[in-house]
Amino acid sequence: MKRPTLAVVAARAGVSKSSVSRVINGETTVAPEIRDVVMQAVRELGYVPNAAARNLVTRRTDAVAVVVSDPPKGVVSDDPLFSTVVRTVSRELEAVGRRVVLILAESDESRARVERYVAGGHVDGVMLVALHGADPLPAALARMGLPVASFNRTAATDVPYVALDNAGGAALAVRHLLDRGRRRIATITGPLDLYESRERLEGYRAVLRDTGRRSIVALGDFTRVSGAEAMRQLLEDDPDLDAVFAANDLMAIGALRTLHQAGRRVPDDVAVVGFDDIEAAAYTTPALTSVRSSMADQATATVRLLLALIEGGPRKPVIMPNELVVRESS
């Protein structure tokens, strides 16, 4: 039942602990015959190195913390973002032989725990998914010297991040609606304490401003419910609107529902465009036009950034491009 140690393997192979260690760690200064006899013993005994002992002396853990900082019913709770990011990150890190320690920071208390945990040297680096601009965690983590990469832009200016071209994507959507001949284009924003939301709103506004049109804005919080609610608001405010740009797909889905209930045909009466191009976008009725942002690519880029930082790379941000996927709703 007891797991074999280096010493046991060494004894069995008839060599020193040092040699076994060298073989295990793939050092080249080992004679082939010693290598073979050690490998043989390792196999026979089913030896697996004790990570704690190794970590104790090397100060490397081969683990990375993925911290999702968000209230329980917050933005990241939305399935697509969370699962896409977590899955992609996990896959990517496993590919390079690193462990993922997943931490949900949902309260101030758990945020403190995260800080202590990270300070405790349990991980080699931290990938942060903290969407709220006011979140104090990014700055706190950056302060403790460990490599930190953020999945998106944060208020902490010293945290390297990967971000979408949000304004550009929104502009893409609005210009598309104008091309389709739409004249009264409204928008449903995300929560405005998020960079994403502000930038998308800014992109929307910029295009309308340039073409001499009025903005029609309703506030949402990136959830389906809020999208439905905001759409009701918009219909009340401006019954003649003929297009809506929702700052994410979930809100667009909510908006579709409201439009359906209100008897407006999509896209005949009102065109709808979302943002993110989540999988569900292709399964709405009618199928949703959306700005594809590939959260998976963004997640992958963030992992690369973090790994580079751990290796001592430069701390510079990365901006991802995006494109419009036109479907039935516009």
Added chain:
Amino acid sequence: MKRPTLAVVAARAGVSKSSVSRVINGETTVAPEIRDVVMQAVRELGYVPNAAARNLVTRRTDAVAVVVSDPPKGVVSDDPLFSTVVRTVSRELEAVGRRVVLILAESDESRARVERYVAGGHVDGVMLVALHGADPLPAALARMGLPVASFNRTAATDVPYVALDNAGGAALAVRHLLDRGRRRIATITGPLDLYESRERLEGYRAVLRDTGRRSIVALGDFTRVSGAEAMRQLLEDDPDLDAVFAANDLMAIGALRTLHQAGRRVPDDVAVVGFDDIEAAAYTTPALTSVRSSMADQATATVRLLLALIEGGPRKPVIMPNELVVRESS
């Protein structure tokens, strides 16, 4: 930059390492004044115990591996299951002070890595989310003596699990359709190498058998696409069908899409019932009737089961109840 050790704290507090250790670990046999002076030193130095060193001697890690065993495009990939389970589990484990090491076992190679990892004693227990009956991992993990709890029933009979009353839930759905006056009730199954799928199919069949009706079955694989495809198949096979029970909501959503495209009204022409009651179910057009299974509750129950196992509890399975949520589609 260097982190303080026990010895440093002890020196500062003017006591022995042993006393500091006792205070840190909350032992009661410590005089209050020693406790205070130690706490003071800990605070001043910002001391955080080194987990590796502690783990090396105690053989406890306070970490749990959450292993999601599934091909990249497999069942668990579906956002709702993955994110609900992972979030819930993570939250639950953090609440009891345990770390979550998330591992995606997507290939045979990574499955081998998981085995090595778990064998390496990095974690105190394993929570398994492996849906495919043929998956060899559950049995392999069970063999190595570490506590293992499965989120669902597996082929490995010695792995304690938490499961839904799948047959009961399916029966609920079908009986509801019969109550609504439906006569030709079809079903779209999940992949039949999954217990879930087989049990749901069995529940469907049992009710029809008891009422002297014929089964109309199409195979799906729990994805939206497969649901849409299976629905096309069903319409071709039996154009007169007036109801469909899909073995999960995603397939039900795919089926709704096909029905819409085929010009069938839901529920007027064809009633649709799903299974799982994912959040999106309330946002389809029309809103989907579904068997609520609360994956969150199931996940919580699994965590409890695992924690109990780690404490040396009995290895007995848990069965969760479920209920029908009636919406517009039936």
Added chain:
DNA sequence: CACCCCTCAGGGAGCGCTCCCTCACCCTTC
């Protein structure tokens, strides 16, 4: 042929912690 250098295996200290054991001291009891 002698010497030196280089290669590569072994020895052992030490990473930071826990936990067992020892021992000092005080209180109780006869």
Added chain:
DNA sequence: GAAGGGTGAGGGAGCGCTCCCTGAGGGGTG
């Protein structure tokens, strides 16, 4: 007042590994 027991602090071994250092041995060179 002496002896015994109980409480609680300190000392130190040892967890399994890495990595520096030592030293043996072989080959090349003058």
